[in-house]
Amino acid sequence: MSQTDTYAQIALIGAGPVGIEIAVALRQAGLDYVHLDAGQIGQTIVGFAPGTRFFSSNERIAIAGVPLQTPDQTKCTREQYLNYLRTIVQQFDLQIRTYERVNAIVREPGGFILNTEAIHGPNRCRVRKLILATGGTAGPRxxxxxxxxxxxxxxxxxxxxxxxxxxxxxxxxxxxxxxxxxxxxxxxxxxxxxxxxxxxxxxxxxxxxxxxxxxxxxxxxxxxxxxxxxxxxxxxxxxxxxxxxxxxxxxxxxxxxxQIGFHADMSLARMAGVELVGEREVPKINEATMETNVPDVFVAGTAVGGMQEQYRLFIENCHIHTGRIIAALTGKAPPSSEPVDYLRPES
Ligand SMILES: Cc1cc2nc3c(=O)[nH]c(=O)nc-3n(C[C@H](O)[C@H](O)[C@H](O)COP(=O)(O)OP(=O)(O)OC[C@H]3O[C@@H](n4cnc5c(N)ncnc54)[C@H](O)[C@@H]3O)c2cc1C
CATH class of the missing domain: 3.50.50.60 (FAD/NAD(P)-binding domain)
Structure with missing residues (x-):
């Protein structure tokens, strides 16, 4: 088993819809990043039963400005959405290291070391910044x-x-x-x-x-x-x-x-030193930038909600995370939007 070291400015962890949307924006901004997912792209959606339709309408789950059309104009199925995600990865030629789980994050001066487990053995990445888009459905309750x-x-x-x-x-x-x-x-x-x-x-x-x-x-x-x-x-x-x-x-x-819901795995955020608030382990972030209490560590997508009991974060209200993170990374003004109170008690 060999260990390969990668050096990049940014590690983006998670290639669900939100991670892929961020990857497109990082690439368009010309930023140097490495993108890892423990499974295949859209792994959470892979886990839906065959033929499952999204509850959200197509325009709300479309990402990266690419229209999502279905043949009969109904809500997208699991298969159609996975097809759509693959097409986006191809269209933008995104390089995603699939089946490579990040097992540990260690802080070092000026950045982070990621210990990962890829198909063919362990790897290590050294990066300066982290974007955690690891989702909120790591396992069933x-x-x-x-x-x-x-x-x-x-x-x-x-x-x-x-x-x-x-x-x-x-x-x-x-x-x-x-x-x-x-x-x-x-x-x-x-x-x-x-x-x-x-x-x-x-x-x-x-x-x-x-x-x-x-x-x-x-x-x-x-x-x-x-x-x-x-x-x-x-x-x-x-x-x-x-x-x-x-x-x-x-x-x-x-x-x-x-069918009683899922739990999130906030362990990577914890390892990176992010403060997790309350029983739901909501990561502490600056809403304008999505940066956490740890400088250079950002959280995006449904992971922002921690352990959601009543789901309030979906793809449709996570698109804004991409713009905020890219603005923070490039020093531009963040996009404005309605804030979501991630810490509000759930009904
Ligand atoms: C039956 C069902 C129906 C749904 N319908 C809708 C809907 O209609 N609309 C909607 O918006 N949402 C819906 N959802 C929820 C939907 O799945 C999420 O909104 C969406 O997948 C969240 O995207 P995300 O990118 O934030 O996270 P995810 O899609 O969960 O992606 C997170 C990624 O991070 C990876 N990852 C996690 N930990 C690690 C690690 N340690 N190392 C490397 N990679 C890691 C995972 O493998 C995964 O691919 C539904 C969920 C279910 C179960």
């Missing part, structure tokens, strides 16, 4: 209950086909859970839902999902266990506890699909 590690418990929604003619309990009540429940129902699964709140929140469920899920629940085609949380999974049964009364009941299922 877990329930932390007995039986959660069994094969019948799925923490990611990979394909509705898996549940054809099987009993499936979807845990969660936000858009991802509702969409998974609907898709699995249509794929021939016998679906039920457990959600800790007394009902779905119509104000926060996408308008094209809510009427359908409501209709299927009213007609008994999807069973809803409102106000419950799973407390144990034992082979073919799940024990649900009523959050109000504490009363437990057991239901039969073949699979449990947890």
């Amino acid at each position: 877990k329930l932390g209950i007995t039986g959660e590690n069994q094969n019948c418990v799925h923490h990611r929604f990979t394909d509705p086909h898996l549940y054809f003619r099987r009993k499936l309990l979807v845990v969660g009540g936000k858009n991802s859970a509702v969409e998974a429940a609907l898709r699995c129902h249509h794929a021939g699964a016998q679906v039920s839902i457990s959600y800790r709140r007394p009902a779905l929140d119509s104000a926060h469920i996408k308008y094209w999902l809510y009427p359908e899920i409501s209709g299927l629940i009213s007609s008994g085609q999807i069973a809803a266990h409102w106000g419950t949380v799973p407390v144990a999974i034992d082979g073919s049964t799940v024990t649900l506890r009523d959050v109000q009364t504490g009363v437990q009941r057991t239901i039969e299922t073949d699979f449990v699909l947890l």
